[in-house]
Structure formats: C-alpha cells, structure tokens
Amino acid sequence: MKKVVPNILVVDDSKAILIVMEAILTELDMSDTITTCLSATKALEKVKRDINYFDAIFTDLNMPEMDGMELIRHLGELNYQGAIIISEMEHKVISLAANLAKQHNAHLIGNISKPVQLTQVGSLLNKVAYLNSHTLIKEPAISKTELINALKNDEITPFYQPKICINTSKIKSAEVLARIVSNTDGSIILPARFISLAEQHDLINEITFALFEKATSDFENIKEQLGQNLKLAFNLSPMQLNDLSCPNKLLLILKLNQLKPSDIIIEITEQHALSSLSQLETLNRLRMHGFGLSLDDFGVGFTNMSQLKNLPFTEIKIDRTLISNIEIDQFSQVVVSSLIDITNQEHLELVAEGVERPEELAYLRHYKTRLAIQGFLFSRPKSKSEFIDWAQYWIKVTGNTINYKPPS
Structure with a gap:
C-alpha cells in the first residue's frame, strides 16, 4: 500500500x-x-x-x-x-x-x-x-466521456460554502464550488475527480461559465431568502486568465442577471505563479471593472509578501496547511502573523480557510482583526436549498459571538 x-x-x-x-x-x-x-x-x-x-x-x-x-x-x-x-x-x-x-x-x-x-x-x-x-484519500478521476456527458446534461451544479466574519458572525460571502449532480440518481461527484481532467482537456471554461450562470441566476433569490447582502466568490485558475476575453464573458452574464461586478469575488489559486502578460492584463481588467480579486490558497504557491503590494488583489485566503493546528504550529503562526500585518497595511480582506477545530478558531480570534473564516467547523459546501436553510438558522441563532457548534 x-x-x-x-x-x-x-x-x-x-x-x-x-x-x-x-x-x-x-x-x-x-x-x-x-x-x-x-x-x-x-x-x-x-x-x-x-x-x-x-x-x-x-x-x-x-x-x-x-x-x-x-x-x-x-x-x-x-x-x-x-x-x-x-x-x-x-x-x-x-x-x-x-x-x-x-x-x-x-x-x-x-x-x-x-x-x-x-x-x-x-x-x-x-x-x-x-x-x-489536497486530499489524503484521492479518488480516481472520472473519464473524459463522463465529463462531457455531465456538461451536455447540464449536471454542473453550484454548491455554497460561507465565509464568516470572526468578530460579528455575519456571512460576508459564499464561495461557489462545482459539483456534478446526476440527473438520474442524484449522486454527487466532487471536484477532485474532474477539475484537473477539465483543465487537461480544455473543458475548464465550460465548467466555470456553467457554474457562473447558474449561481448568478440564483443570487437574488438567495439574498432575498437571507434578508442580507453578501457576495459570491468563484474560482478561476491562472491558466484561465490567459483568455483575454474572460472579463467580457463574465460581464455579459452579470448583465443578463442584473448584477454588478462588485457583487462578485474572483478567487485565483496561488499554486502557480502569475507571470504572463495576458494573465496580468486579465487580472487588472477584472479589477478595473469592479470585481473583487482573491488570492486563493496562499501558502502553497510562490507569491511572496512583496508581490502582494503590486498585484490588484482585494482579498487573501490563507491556505488550510497554515491553519491546521495553528495553535501549536510556530511556523504557521509566524507566517499568518506577517500576513495579517501586510493585509492590514494594504487594507486587504483576509480569509482563513480550512478551519475545522474550535482550537484553531480560538487561536485566530486572538488576532483581533477583521478576519473571515471558512471551513467545516461551520459548514460544508451545500446545495442552494441546504445553504439557505443553514444560513437562515445561522442568522437566527448567532449574535455577536461565534457559535462553536453550528448545525450540521
């Protein structure tokens, strides 16, 4: 083995x-x-x-x-x-x-x-x-044919996971995550089994735009049900930034759903360096149009602290590897502390992802900053209806303190 x-x-x-x-x-x-x-x-x-x-x-x-x-x-x-x-x-x-x-x-x-x-x-x-x-148990990827059929059958489905303000418990935004949900039996395929395959066969844009269309179409209803404003966050890979038409495509979908770029956060993974002129141009154009820009998975890639001052990001997401057991991990404490200092100086939003244990949350609260938190301790990614049910309950039972035992 x-x-x-x-x-x-x-x-x-x-x-x-x-x-x-x-x-x-x-x-x-x-x-x-x-x-x-x-x-x-x-x-x-x-x-x-x-x-x-x-x-x-x-x-x-x-x-x-x-x-x-x-x-x-x-x-x-x-x-x-x-x-x-x-x-x-x-x-x-x-x-x-x-x-x-x-x-x-x-x-x-x-x-x-x-x-x-x-x-x-x-x-x-x-x-x-x-x-x-990115997972200790790696399931085999689905086949290219299965992925193409999922796209043809409109089975790409948005699931939602909240980012919660650590000080107020308010839901600041919801990350939209891709799932394949079977039209026949309702079975769910997680992204670890198809995202890399989609990138390999140049199908990632089809998945992204299918997800973007569905989630933005549902967004007004979600806000109405929750009775408060929040933003939607979507993932783009650095390779997708090479498509110079990407901002215009996203803007068209937003226009059809009567939304503004300021309603949306685009999360760019930090695992691969942003270097090409087309990537940097797309990044800049997205920000110029008013999209929020989040540097995702910070800690596993190659963006250094000084670069954060030059790239037009509005949010940094600390990778789970730096959050796991942070209360006893000196290296993570030092890196996260430095990151909090620079995001405060640059007025950037900061999100800790992968918060799974009360001890991690308790440690992060000591920073007394406008940190947002995301992770299984509060909510796993959920379908639209499940997310609305969870969020309504969360809003009802939380005041100005974090509930350590949220509903499953």
Missing part, C-alpha cells in the same frame, strides 16, 4: 538527530523509504538523481559547508516540487526563510523544534500529504 508521504529525506549534521528522526518516521509508518544525510551537499546530490523522488525534505538550517538556506535555494533552482521543513529558529529567521523560499519557488511548509516530538512530525506529514494531493 502506498503511504501518504512515500519518500522522505532528512538532512542534519548531527547523527543523533538523524537516528531520532528515522525512529519517529518509522513509528509513524507514513512512508515507504526514509533517507538520511549528514550534509546538505550530499543531500543535493541525491535529489539531483531524481528530482521527483523525494516527497518531503526535513533539513537543519545551521550546518557546515552548505547551510539549509543554500539548500532551499538550490532546490528551487532544480524546480523541486516537494515539501520542505526546516529546523526551529527565531521568528524573524523563519519569516524571512518563508519569504525567500517563495522567491526561489520552493515549498517551505513548516519548522520542527528540537528535541523532536512524534506528534509534531505527524502533523507536518499530514501537511505534506495535503500539499501533494
């Missing part, structure tokens, strides 16, 4: 640390192979043999010959796509290391304290697994 993090490399100039790490990783039984190196130079040689072999690299920062920061820079130059975990250092060192790693196109996802603890390593491996697959 393939383990969730199959191949791990541990780099440290201390033999004792390597022995402890190997014992802990063996005890966790989440990996097929564990490789250890006493120097970063030798570790880099092993990585070069097969850049795709190691799923995660644990590295000390302070080592002779080549230190951990040099290793991260070289890994970025090699286009290493796996996760990197560093040893514990002071907050400013961690913050700068995280920003430099992004500039080197390297996935630095956490730090580990010494003495090494089994629970901390296990938590970090779960982060690695999420980074690699």
